[in-house]
Amino acid sequence: xxxxxxxxxxxxxxxxxxxxxxxxxxxxxxxxxxxxxxxxxxxxxxxxxxxxxxxxxxxxxxxxxxxxxxxxxxxxxxxxxxxxxxxxxxxxxxxxxxxxxxxxxxxxxxxxxxxxxxxxxxxxxxxxxxxxxxxxxxxxxxxxxxxxxxxxxxxxxxxxxxxxxxxxxxxxxxxxxxxxxxxxxxxxxxxxxxxxxxxxxxxxxxxxxxxxxxxxxxxxxxxxxxxxxxxxxxxxxxxxxxxxxxxxxxxxxxxxxxxxxxxxxxxxxxxxxxxxxxxxxxxxxxxxxxxxxxxxxxxxxxxxxxxxxxxxxxxxxxxxxxxxxxxxxxxxxxxxxxxxxxxxxxxxxxxxxxxxxxxxxxxxxxxxxxxxxxxxxxxxxxxxxxxxxxxxxxxxxxxxxxxxxxxxxxxxxxxxxxxxxxxxxxxxxxxxxxxxxxxxxxxxxxxxxxxxxxxxxxxxxxxxxxxxxxxxxxxxxxxxxxxxxxxxxxxxxxxxxxxxxxxxxxxxxxxxxxxxxxxxxxxxxxxxxxxxxxxxxxxx
Ligand SMILES: [Zn+2]
Numbered sequence: 138x139x140x141x142x143x144x145x146x147x148x149x150x151x152x153x154x155x156x157x158x159x160x161x162x163x164x165x166x167x168x169x170x171x172x173x174x175x176x177x178x179x180x181x182x183x184x185x186x187x188x189x190x191x192x193x194x195x196x197x198x199x200x201x202x203x204x205x206x207x208x209x210x211x212x213x214x215x216x217x218x219x220x221x222x223x224x225x226x227x228x229x230x231x232x233x234x235x236x237x238x239x240x241x242x243x244x245x246x247x248x249x250x251x252x253x254x255x256x257x258x259x260x261x262x263x264x265x266x267x268x269x270x271x272x273x274x275x276x277x278x279x280x281x282x283x284x285x286x287x288x289x290x291x292x293x294x295x296x297x298x299x300x301x302x303x304x305x306x307x308x309x310x311x312x313x314x315x316x317x318x319x320x321x322x323x324x325x326x327x328x329x330x331x332x333x334x335x336x337x338x339x340x341x342x343x344x345x346x347x348x349x350x351x352x353x354x355x356x357x358x359x360x361x362x363x364x365x366x367x368x369x370x371x372x373x374x375x376x377x378x379x380x381x382x383x384x385x386x387x388x389x390x391x392x393x394x395x396x397x398x399x400x401x402x403x404x405x406x407x408x409x410x411x412x413x414x415x416x417x418x419x420x421x422x423x424x425x426x427x428x429x430x431x432x433x434x435x436x437x438x439x440x441x442x443x444x445x446x447x448x449x450x451x452x453x454x455x456x457x458x459x460x461x462x463x464x465x466x467x468x469x470x471x472x473x474x475x476x477x478x479x480x481x482x483x484x485x486x487x488x489x490x491x492x493x494x495x496x497x498x499x500x501x502x503x504x505x506x507x508x509x510x511x512x513x514x515x516x517x518x519x520x521x522x523x524x525x526x527x528x529x530x531x532x533x534x535x536x537x538x539x540x541x542x543x544x545x546x547x548x549x550x551x552x553x554x555x556x557x558x559x560x561x562x563x564x565x566x567x568x569x570x571x572x573x574x575x576x577x578x579x580x581x582x583x584x585x586x587x588x589x590x591x592x593x594x595x596x597x598x599x600x601x602x603x604x605x606x607x608x609x610x611x612x613x614x615x616x617x618x619x620x621x622x623x624x625x626x627x628x629x630x631x632x633x634x635x636x637x638x639x640x641x642x643x644x645x646x647x648x649x650x651x652x653x654x655x656x657x658x659x660x661x662x663x664x665x666x667x668x669x670x671x672x673x674x675x676x677x
């Protein structure tokens with residue numbers, strides 16, 4: 138039986154269009170799913186939408202729509218975006234679905250019955266204009282609303298609470314016993330420090346709005362976001378239903394990974410595991426919390442007019458450049474920055490020059506010198522042959538190590554080191570000189586074979602990352618299907634092949650100035666469209 142791999146994004150909140158920050162999480166999970174699939178795992182990838190809450194209710198009212206209409210619209214536009222990004226999710230859960238609400242109700246009642254949830258009073262600072270609660274620490278000067286700046290009012294309302302404090306020690310022990318439960322290390326330390334300050338019980342219901350899952354035993358209350366949203370990871374697998382085969386297979390399987398942004402680390406590292414402990418569900422998951430994509434001058438923010446949407450970038454430049462940029466430019470444990478200049482530079486330098494050009498040159502030489510036909514040489518002809526092969530093996534080893542730890546940026550950087558090494562191999566072996574000497578045919582074939590074999594292996598390593606370019610590489614080199622697979626990841630498996638006689642560049646070089654300007658205008662323009670749509674209430 139194949140090992141199982143279950144990976145999830147957070148469910149995205151239904152209050153506006155998704156920008157490249159949210160897309161990053163989804164692309165990262167997609168890459169991980171493709172990688173594990175390539176390695177023969179039985180994979181399942183879950184994403185979805187968090188569709189309840191006060192903000193949905195408020196926005197829908199402003200738009201003169203029902204909340205259901207609004208969330209239907211937003212979940213469709215999100216699915217369109219994932220299609221554009223070629224995201225291979227297996228399930229898309231929406232918290233407004235019956236299958237989810239049923240499970241949430243059961244979970245809430247069970248925790249209530251057990252005494253892990255109790256009724257008390259919630260105190261918060263309420264903004265009338267935004268109809269939102271804030272905690273003291275979120276407020277501006279003189280208790281003003283962090284969103285609109287108006288004065289907030291201290292309000293008390295009846296609320297159910299989840300007993301977090303009861304599980305503090307067990308959670309700390311779990312973190313201690315499982316060093317890779319929360320990664321990167323720095324995030325784990327944050328969580329541990331927070332728990333050690335002592336946990337306050339968590340308010341898990343509201344009476345101030347309606348749009349949500351009603352508490353069965355007390356319908357004046359709506360289940361608040363924590364229990365509603367977090368349960369999606371198991372409700373989507375049919376947990377606690379008549380058919381829980383997916384839950385048994387994937388949750389109780391080999392690997393479960395939740396990928397989240399650092400802003401929702403605490404919910405996933407504290408509230409979620411405590412919910413699971415209270416429910417007696419095994420804590421089988423690992424949590425990876427990544428940083429943010431920032432703009433040069435700060436956080437990506439709709440209200441400040443600084444936000445990048447993936448749709449227009451893909452339309453203009455294709456899918457792979459965006460996937461490449463997103464996956465490469467966000468370091469494992471820090472933040473990344475999006476700038477038009479860097480985006481165009483990565484296309485021109487990394488994709489067009491280093492990678493695309495290597496493929497194109499190789500195919501052109503195979504056409505020119507050997508009528509497109511290359512075969513496996515009987516031996517090495519140059520000292521650098523072995524160096525190249527060693528570099529390939531080293532890259533494969535590092536790739537496995539990195540990818541298994543979700544260090545995709547590092548995996549990409551190592552692949553590009555191999556691409557550089559392969560380019561250097563051309564400069565070292567002088568194929569154009571060998572071509573002038575008829576007695577050097579075997580040497581020349583050897584050079585081209587080694588280039589093609591490196592490219593084939595690079596294509597396999599890149600296949601979870603650059604979806605179209607890796608396919609295009611296999612097509613132009615005419616690599617048989619069985620040599621595109623993980624188990625053919627050894628230098629020398631290729632016997633012979635006939636490359637295409639019509640090579641075409643997979644990444645055309647772009648005019649730096651023109652394209653940088655284009656993206657800059659796009660950013661300004663899209664801001665206006667977005668504002669019209671959501672804030673001036675047109676079109677939805
Ligand atoms: Zn406000």
